Structures are given as C-alpha cells and as structure tokens.
Amino acid sequence: MSRTVPKRASIHDVARAAGVSAATVSKVLRGISTVKSANVDKVRSAVDALGYRMDPLAAGLRQSRRRILGLIVPDLESEFFGRIAARVELLAEQADYSLSIASSHEAEEREERLVERMHVLKVAGTLLAPVRSERGAGAQRMKALGMTGALVDRVMSDDVYDTVGVDNAGASAQVAQLLAEKQHRHVLLIGLNEVSRNVRARASAFTQEAKNIAPNMRVDTLMIDERMDSSRGVLANYLDNHRPTAVFSLFQKGTLLALSEFRRRGIQCPQHVSLVGFDDAEWMRVTYPSVTAVVQPIDRLADLAFTRLLDRVEGQSGASVSQLEPCALSLRESLVASRPAAPDQVGRMSQQA
Amino acid sequence: MSRTVPKRASIHDVARAAGVSAATVSKVLRGISTVKSANVDKVRSAVDALGYRMDPLAAGLRQSRRRILGLIVPDLESEFFGRIAARVELLAEQADYSLSIASSHEAEEREERLVERMHVLKVAGTLLAPVRSERGAGAQRMKALGMTGALVDRVMSDDVYDTVGVDNAGASAQVAQLLAEKQHRHVLLIGLNEVSRNVRARASAFTQEAKNIAPNMRVDTLMIDERMDSSRGVLANYLDNHRPTAVFSLFQKGTLLALSEFRRRGIQCPQHVSLVGFDDAEWMRVTYPSVTAVVQPIDRLADLAFTRLLDRVEGQSGASVSQLEPCALSLRESLVASRPAAPDQVGRMSQQA
DNA sequence: CTGAAAGCGCTAACAG
DNA sequence: CTGTTAGCGCTTTCAG
Numbered sequence: 001m002s003r004t005v006p007k008r009a010s011i012h013d014v015a016r017a018a019g020v021s022a023a024t025v026s027k028v029l030r031g032i033s034t035v036k037s038a039n040v041d042k043v044r045s046a047v048d049a050l051g052y053r054m055d056p057l058a059a060g061l062r063q064s065r066r067r068i069l070g071l072i073v074p075d076l077e078s079e080f081f082g083r084i085a086a087r088v089e090l091l092a093e094q095a096d097y098s099l100s101i102a103s104s105h106e107a108e109e110r111e112e113r114l115v116e117r118m119h120v121l122k123v124a125g126t127l128l129a130p131v132r133s134e135r136g137a138g139a140q141r142m143k144a145l146g147m148t149g150a151l152v153d154r155v156m157s158d159d160v161y162d163t164v165g166v167d168n169a170g171a172s173a174q175v176a177q178l179l180a181e182k183q184h185r186h187v188l189l190i191g192l193n194e195v196s197r198n199v200r201a202r203a204s205a206f207t208q209e210a211k212n213i214a215p216n217m218r219v220d221t222l223m224i225d226e227r228m229d230s231s232r233g234v235l236a237n238y239l240d241n242h243r244p245t246a247v248f249s250l251f252q253k254g255t256l257l258a259l260s261e262f263r264r265r266g267i268q269c270p271q272h273v274s275l276v277g278f279d280d281a282e283w284m285r286v287t288y289p290s291v292t293a294v295v296q297p298i299d300r301l302a303d304l305a306f307t308r309l310l311d312r313v314e315g316q317s318g319a320s321v322s323q324l325e326p327c328a329l330s331l332r333e334s335l336v337a338s339r340p341a342a343p344d345q346v347g348r349m350s351q352q353a
Numbered sequence: 354m355s356r357t358v359p360k361r362a363s364i365h366d367v368a369r370a371a372g373v374s375a376a377t378v379s380k381v382l383r384g385i386s387t388v389k390s391a392n393v394d395k396v397r398s399a400v401d402a403l404g405y406r407m408d409p410l411a412a413g414l415r416q417s418r419r420r421i422l423g424l425i426v427p428d429l430e431s432e433f434f435g436r437i438a439a440r441v442e443l444l445a446e447q448a449d450y451s452l453s454i455a456s457s458h459e460a461e462e463r464e465e466r467l468v469e470r471m472h473v474l475k476v477a478g479t480l481l482a483p484v485r486s487e488r489g490a491g492a493q494r495m496k497a498l499g500m501t502g503a504l505v506d507r508v509m510s511d512d513v514y515d516t517v518g519v520d521n522a523g524a525s526a527q528v529a530q531l532l533a534e535k536q537h538r539h540v541l542l543i544g545l546n547e548v549s550r551n552v553r554a555r556a557s558a559f560t561q562e563a564k565n566i567a568p569n570m571r572v573d574t575l576m577i578d579e580r581m582d583s584s585r586g587v588l589a590n591y592l593d594n595h596r597p598t599a600v601f602s603l604f605q606k607g608t609l610l611a612l613s614e615f616r617r618r619g620i621q622c623p624q625h626v627s628l629v630g631f632d633d634a635e636w637m638r639v640t641y642p643s644v645t646a647v648v649q650p651i652d653r654l655a656d657l658a659f660t661r662l663l664d665r666v667e668g669q670s671g672a673s674v675s676q677l678e679p680c681a682l683s684l685r686e687s688l689v690a691s692r693p694a695a696p697d698q699v700g701r702m703s704q705q706a
Numbered sequence: 707c708t709g710a711a712a713g714c715g716c717t718a719a720c721a722g
Numbered sequence: 723c724t725g726t727t728a729g730c731g732c733t734t735t736c737a738g
Contacts, residue, residue: 008475010715021725026717034723053473057410057419058715062730066410076442077435086429086456098474101454103439120406121451122361253635260639282606283636286613363731374709379733387707411731415714 009050018046029054056098060122069097069309070118070126072111072138074154074196076103078252079281080298081129084152087302088127095310097124104131104138108195111138119145125313127152127305133197134158148312152305154198157322162308164301164323168198168278169205171294171327172250175276176209178329179246180217182337184274188244189221190235190254202250202278220244224254235261245338246274252281255291275334289333297325362403371399382407409451413475422450422662423471423479425464425491427507427549429456431605432634433651434482437505440655441480448663450477457484457491461548464491472498478666480505480658486550487511501665505658507551510675515661517654517676521551521631522558524647524680525603528629529562531682532599533570535690537627541597542574543588543607555603555631573597577607588614598691599627605634608644628687642686650678 011029015022020039027035028043035043046052060066069092073081085101092099100121104111108131115138118126126149130136134155142149143160155163179187189206192199203221210217222238224231235257249255255277262269269275269289277284277293284291304323364382368375373392380388381396388396399405413419422445426434438454445452453474457464461484468491471479479502483489487508495502496513508516532540542559545552556574563570575591577584588610602608608630615622622628622642630637630646637644657676 011717012715022715023717023726024724027724030717036723039724053469055473055475055715057474058414058730059717060730061411061414061715061732062717064730075435076429076439077432079430079432082428082430082435085454086458089429089456090458098453098470100451101438103442105439105443116406117451120408121410122408256635256639263639263641281636282609283634283640286609286616286640287636288616288641364733365731368709375731376709376733376735377707380708383733389707392708408731411714412733413714414716414731415733417714 009052011052011054014043014046014050014052017050018042026054066122066124067097068121068123069099069313070121070123070149071099071101071129072104072114072118072126073101073129074104074106074111074131076101080279080296083298084129084302087299088306091303091306091310106131108132108137111136112141114138115141115145115147119147125149125309127309129153130155132195134161134163136195148309150305150309150312152301154196156197156201156324158320160320162312162320162322164305164308164325166198166296166301167324167326168201170324171278171329172202172205172248173209174329175248175278175294176206177213178335179248179274179276180210180214182246182274182335184246184338185214185216186218186242186244186246187220188238188242188247189219190247190249190251190258191221191223192251192254193223193225199250206248218244224257226253231257232261236265239265239267244273246276246335249275249277252277252279255279255284255293259287259291270334270336274336274338280330285332292332292335293330295328295330297327300325362405364405364407367396367399367403367405370403371395419475419477420450421474421476422452422666423474423476424452424454424482425457425467425471425479426454426482427457427459427464427484429454433632433649436651437482437655440652441659444656444659444663459484461485461490464489465494467491468494468498468500472500478502478662480662482506483508485548487514487516489548501662503658503662503665505654507549509550509554509677511673513673515665515673515675517658517661517678519551519649519654520677520679521554523677524631524682525555525558525601526562527682528601528631528647529559530566531688532601532627532629533563533567535599535627535688537597537599537691538567538569539571539595539597539599540573541591541595541600542572543600543602543604543611544574544576545604545607546576546578552603559601571597577610584610585614589618592618592620597626599629599688602628602630605630605632608632608637608646612640612644623687623689627689627691633683638685645685645688646683648681648683650680653678 011022011025015025025043028040071088075081089099102114104114111131126147128138128149129152130138134151149161151161151163153165155165157163189203191203207219210219224234247258249258258275267273275291277291280293280295284293364375364378368378378396381393424441428434442452455467457467464484479500481491482505483491487504502514504514504516506518508518510516542556544556560572563572577587600611602611611628620626628644630644633646633648637646
C-alpha cells in the first residue's frame with residue numbers, strides 16, 4: 001500500500017531544489033514580509049514540482065502555539081450536536097485551525113479525560129459542550145489546567161469561561177403562556193433523570209411561569225429515565241391514573257415516547273390531549289398529528305460559541321461573558337385549546353383510576 | 354486565562370527531577386525493555402510530581418509514524434454517520450490512536466481536499482466514507498497519494514482498498530420479495546438524484562428482483578432532489594396521476610416526504626398504499642402508521658471497517674477484501690397486503706388523472 | 707543498563 | 723533580503 005511511496009519532500013528538499021535556504025522557503029510559504037520576488041517564484045515552482053506541503057504539526061512544535069482547536073460534545077449521534085460539530089468544523093477551517101472532535105458519550109468521567117487529552121495535545125483552545133453544566137467535571141478540569149476555552153449549551157454563566165446557551169427558561173415560559181392561553185389547566189411535564197442542566201431549567205421555568213400567570217393550572221412532573229423501555233412503564237402508569245389536557249415534553253425522546261404511548265392507549269392527540277415538545281426534529285412535521293415544538297437556534301449557538309472561543313484564543317482578555325439565545329416556537333397540529341373537561345370522557349380510562 | 358500557567362514540564366524536566374537521562378525516561382514511559390527497577394520508580398514518581406504527560410505529536414515527529422487515524426464522512430448531522438464516527442472514535446482510542454474526524458458535507462471537491470489534509474497530517478491511515486463511491490474523488494486521491502486506508506459505505510469493492518458496505522442489493526431484493534408476496538403489483542420507488550452509489554444500487558436491485566419473481570409487477574421510479582421543497586411537487590404530481598399500491602423509499606428523507614405527502618392528500622396508509630423505507634429511524638415507530646424499514650447494521654459497519662483499516666495500518670498486506678453486511682427488516686404497520694384494486698377508490702383522486 | 711548526541715520538519719533570532 | 727544557528731519535545735542509535 002503506502003510501502004512503495006517515496007518519502008515526502010521536506011522543506012529542505014524544496015530549499016535545495018530552489019537554490020535557497022530553508023528559512024527563505026519558510027518565509028515564502030507563510031507569505032512573510034519581504035522576499036525577493038525572483039526567489040518567491042523559484043520557491044513556488046519548486047514547491048509545485050515536488051508537490052510539497054508543509055507539516056503543520058512540526059511547525060506547531062517549533063512555534064509552541066499549535067493551530068489546533070478542540071471540540072468536546074456529549075454525543076455525535078444526535079442531530080443537535082452533529083450540527084454543532086459540522087458548523088464548528090467549518091468555522092475552524094475558515095480561521096485556519098484544525099479541529100479535534102471528541103464525544104464524551106454523555107459520561108462526565110470520559111469528558112474529564114477528553115479535556116485532559118486536549119491539554120496533552122496542547123490545543124490552542126477547547127470548546128466544551130458539557131455533559132452536565134459549567135460546574136461539571138470537564139469545565140472544572142479545564143480551569144484547573146488553566147486551559148483556554150469556551151462553554152456551549154447546558155450552561156448558564158461562568159466566572160472563567162464565556163458561555164453560549166439556549167434560553168431554556170424563556171422558551172419554557174413561553175410554552176407555559178401558550179398553554180395557559182389555550183385554557184389548559186392540567187399539564188404533564190416529561191423530564192429526564194439526568195445530570196444535564198437543560199431539562200431541569202426547562203421544568204422549573206415552566207412551573208414558575210405557570211404559577212405566575214395561571215395559578216390554577218395543575219402541573220405534574222414525571223422524571224423518566226434514559227432507557228426508553230422502563231420509562232414507558234412510568235408514563236403508562238401515570239396516564240392510567242391521570243388525564244392531563246396537555247403534555248410538554250422537555251426533550252426530544254420524551255416527545256417520541258409520549259406520542260407512541262398516546263397511540264398505544266388510543267388517546268387521541270390533540271382531541272384528548274395536546275402535545276408540545278422541546279427540541280424540534282424533521283419527523284415532527286410528518287407524524288399525525290404534527291408536533292408543536294420549541295426550535296433551538298443550533299447554528300447560531302455554534303457560531304457564537306466559536307467566535308467567543310476564537311477571541312479568547314487570539315488573546316482577547318476581560319471578564320467572561322454569557323449569552324443566552326432565544327428559541328422559536330413552531331406551532332403545529334398537536335396543540336389545540338383545551339375543551340372544558342367532559343366527565344364521561346374520563347370514563348374511557350381503565351377502572352382503577 | 355492560560356496566561357498565568359507555568360510552562361508544562363518536558364521530558365527533560367522529568368529526567369532532571371528523577372536524576373536520569375531523557376532517554377531513560379522515554380524508555381520507561383513506553384514500557385520498553387530493561388530499565389533498572391529503581392530507576393523506573395524514580396521516573397514514575399517524578400512524572401507524578403510534575404504531572405508530566407508526553408506530547409504525542411512531538412513523539413510522532415521523531416518516529417515518523419504518527420499514531421493518528423483520519424475519518425472522513427459525508428456528513429455529521431445524520432444519525433448514520435454520527436454513529437459511525439462515535440464508534441470509530443472509541444475503537445481508535447482503544448487501539449491507542451487519536452482520531453481526526455472531518456465531514457465532506459456531501460461535496461466531492463471538499464472530500465478531496467480533506468483527503469489531502471489527512472495526507473499533510475501524515476496520518477497512519479484514513480477511513481473514508483465516500484460521498485460517491487470507491488471511484489469518487491476522495492478515494493482516487495488517496496490512491497494517487499499512496500495513502501493507507503479503507504473505505505466504508507456507498508462502496509462495493511476496490512482494487513486497492515478494503516471496503517465494508519451494506520448489502521443494499523440484498524435488502525432491496527428482500528423488500529421486492531415481500532411486496533410481491535403481499536400481492537403488490539404497482540410499486541413506486543422514491544430515489545435520489547445524487548452521486549451516491551447506494552440509492553442507485555437499491556433501485557436497480559429492487560427492479561431486477563421484481564422482474565424475476567413477479568414479472569407482472571409495475572415498478573415506477575421517481576428520482577427526486579435533495580431539496581425537499583421541489584421534490585414535494587414531483588411526488589405530488591406523480592400521485593395525482595398514478596396510484597401505486599406500495600411505495601418503497603430508498604432513503605430516509607424520502608420516507609419522511611412520502612408520509613407527509615400521503616397525509617396532505619388524505620391518502621390513507623396502509624389502507625390505500627403501503628410504505629417501506631430504506632434506513633430505519635426511531636421516529637418511524639411512532640408515526641401513524643409506524644413505518645416498515647430496512648435496518649442497516651451501523652455499528653457492525655464501523656467495527657468491521659475499523660478492523661480492516663487497523664490491519665492495514667499495522668502492516669498487513671495482501672489483496673484488498675470487500676465485505677457486504679446484511680440488513681434486517683423491521684416490519685411495522687405501514688406495510689399490508691394489497692387488496693385487489695377497487696376502481697372507485699381511485700375516483701377519490703383529483704379529476705385530471 | 708544508561709546517557710550523549712543526532713536528528714524528525716519546521717521556525718525564530720540574528721548576523722551578514 | 724538571506725542564510726546560519728539553535729532549538730521545539732521527543733526518540734533513536736551506539737558507545738560506554
């Protein structure tokens with residue numbers, strides 16, 4: 001395979017071929033200052049002739065400033081972080097940095113090890129999308145190691161690092177307002193038993209806002225598990241005994257779960273119960289009913305976070321800043337006004353209620 | 354930020370602290386051969402005391418064999434390649450390589466540039482999931498540069514690189530058999546106008562198999578566009594004029610599109626038309642109806658491909674091998690037996706048919 | 707078994 | 723404007 005290939009040309013080979021010194025070649029390659037244009041040409045053609053490309057790692061070794069950025073996300077399978085990664089990759093490229101992407105697989109311990117690896121790699125800066133929050137293991141380790149970086153998503157604000165997050169509270173409050181307006185007075189929140197700060201922020205903001213604007217709204221909260229199978233039982237059990245007029249799922253898989261459980265039990269959505277999901281997905285437009293969802297500004301998040309990181313890497317100092325980006329709400333069929341409870345409609349449920 | 358941090362310890366600092374030479378430290382760190390155990394201990398504690406971690410990039414510079422692997426995927430947003438990336442990341446780690454992930458954003462030109470970048474990075478090997486196929490720009494460039502590598506997905510077999518793909522043809526033929534069994538005699542294939550080889554392979558295998566086992570089956574093929582909006586019109590137009598008893602979508606977004614178009618026009622699935630999709634997704638279990646889908650063995654693909662790559666990187670030579678992994682079929686509500694056509698059922702369509 | 711010396715490919719600093 | 727020299731942090735001889 002690569003066995004037969006001649007060793008790749010080094011800067012000295014180019015220098016020799018061009019009849020100049022390695023230092024001159026280096027200067028030409030980096031477009032530096034004043035090199036006699038005759039020499040520039042000689043170098044250029046030698047480079048072409050040999051197909052030479054400088055080794056950025058060797059260059060970084062000498063410069064002691066590596067043009068590498070690190071990105072750590074909780075997972076790569078979800079569209080959310082996939083898009084973050086894709087976008088940051090592009091931006092890093094434009095800024096002439098290479099990017100090292102890693103996934104913590106939603107494990108804080110792994111996140112911490114990845115932070116350490118970025119440090120060992122001597123990256124110029126690390127963009128961390130933490131498993132938990134700015135107080136999680138990864139961010140703390142970054143601080144302890146004195147690393148340059150920024151934090152994105154699942155994050156509110158930090159004393160050291162710039163943070164860019166989604167306005168979970170604002171969006172959830174907006175959903176609360178909407179449900180109140182539509183006369184919903186019994187809402188089920190589907191949350192997630194997880195370290196992530198996002199879901200908790202969504203739950204408490206909703207509850208808070210509901211208390212303020214519709215004190216008579218009953219809000220139940222179900223914290224379920226990541227494992228869909230056991231969670232199904234929890235939700236099923238709740239629905240056996242209660243009949244909310246609306247369900248607000250605080251994360252994407254919860255929305256899937258709710259929809260599927262509605263179908264299994266013949267609960268008509270939106271006639272019997274309305275549904276709103278936090279975090280939009282393409283499939284939510286084609287389900288029946290299509291699902292009203294909170295749309296997160298993913299690309300914007302990536303852009304802002306990258307900009308913050310780059311600023312820090314390029315030496316901008318000053319107090320850390322926090323940004324919270326607003327979400328949009330995509331209204332679809334799954335949300336309708338609540339009809340006054342028809343007592344016998346509840347009778348359709350199993351008896352032990 | 355990182356301004357106040359003392360420079361990180363180098364191998365010489367450790368050597369000095371341990372009272373040995375840098376060479377000895379290097380040997381200890383790599384667990385090499387025979388070092389007096391007294392010295393091993395001294396080095397170990399010096400390492401701990403200084404929090405020293407060796408710089409893998411500097412090490413690679415001298416060794417001229419970098420422990421870096423490259424991964425190039427067409428996108429990072431889809432669950433398919435997201436999972437591939439996540440899995441390969443883990444495997445690379447286990448094999449003690451670091452991984453450089455890049456996305457070609459479905460563009461061959463970019464793919465080629467990324468291949469070149471991997472070459473410049475002097476990676477030990479590159480795993481390429483090509484935009485097009487083994488004959489696309491990226492793979493060709495890899496050959497021209499004499500790079501070590503392997504190819505995964507959208508690929509059949511290659512004279513230079515090992516390939517690991519999905520048995521698109523087998524799965525599609527199986528779908529053809531199933532539809533034939535269920536008495537479907539008019540099937541619409543939804544394909545994609547794209548350079549990717551997968552969709553074409555699926556289409557032709559289906560058509561072929563249909564011809565063999567059910568010569569009287571009519572198979573129409575609609576090649577639509579990546580841009581959903583314009584595609585919707587193409588599909589709508591077809592459905593205005595034809596009424597297949599089953600639709601087989603050859604890619605995930607096509608399935609979404611079909612489902613949504615059925616709903617828009619009040620075509621009942623599966624009563625009026627059955628639906629099968631190539632490439633499964635979690636949401637397909639909660640739509641109404643739930644969607645029968647071909648499930649690709651994603652993790653297995655990643656595992657096999659990585660193993661092939663690692664073998665090559667570690668010097669295994671010999672003729673290139675090709676593997677084609679079988680898919681599973683997940684039967685759900687969207688597929689039912691075709692009823693003999695009820696003529697007046699067609700009358701429900703708009704008049705100009 | 708160990709360490710001094712020579713580099714991997716590149717760039718910074720300075721003398722010419 | 724250009725070349726020489728001296729390393730970046732590490733590993734590899736190879737003589738002790």
